[in-house]
Amino acid sequence: MDREQLKSEEQNSEVLNSMKNIKDIPKEKVKAGTNAYRQVLIGSEEGPNFIMRRFTINPGGEIPAHTNRVEHEQYVLCGSAQICIGGNVIKVKKDDVVFIPAGIPHWYKAEGDEPFVFLCIVPNIPDRVQMIDKK
């Protein structure tokens, strides 16, 4: 492979866009949540097959029960939380890995004094969020 070939302008431009830091990515409020924020790290225009998001739920915050059409692959970056998946409540903390299948109801409730922060990767296909009424 000719290394010079790789240095075409087109590829350089691709490469320049390929690295970013989370502090440069805006946080948007999760409308259905309380003290919950989302950052889109790799969006639908950039990732051909899947999208990387980062969620922050501040102490006392939560994202209430809902379903998605898409599965979630998650990695906890810091803090701890209770997550309910399909009726089972689990406790998660830094370096835990969570898989939430498509269509299964789930909610998140931050625990402790530090923000609960996690990555959530979803396929790059249209999603639909359906909130579940509390009884």
Add this chain to the structure above:
Amino acid sequence: MDREQLKSEEQNSEVLNSMKNIKDIPKEKVKAGTNAYRQVLIGSEEGPNFIMRRFTINPGGEIPAHTNRVEHEQYVLCGSAQICIGGNVIKVKKDDVVFIPAGIPHWYKAEGDEPFVFLCIVPNIPDRVQMIDKK
């Protein structure tokens, strides 16, 4: 939605398998690398659309130049490194996000005194790794 319905045995079993911690996941050596290890956090049988892996490159370690058939979406968990993507060398550290398009040559070289650790998510389709000879 009937919450009791969700507690079927089948779904409970799905939920029980959906949380794990990285300390319980074996590290396998990256054959082409030096002091480089891979953990499969969510594998091809579990994630229908994409696979989550975690790489650790210890100080002085590297993964030499290669291409993959699949794109990489990456998140740096700790440490720092030089990564070369398509001929451009970038420096990355904790909380940086990296996108490596399919087919673009890339390599990693850990920097500093702590392990360089990153998540690398790839689509759940067959990959082919092709090493690039050093000139």
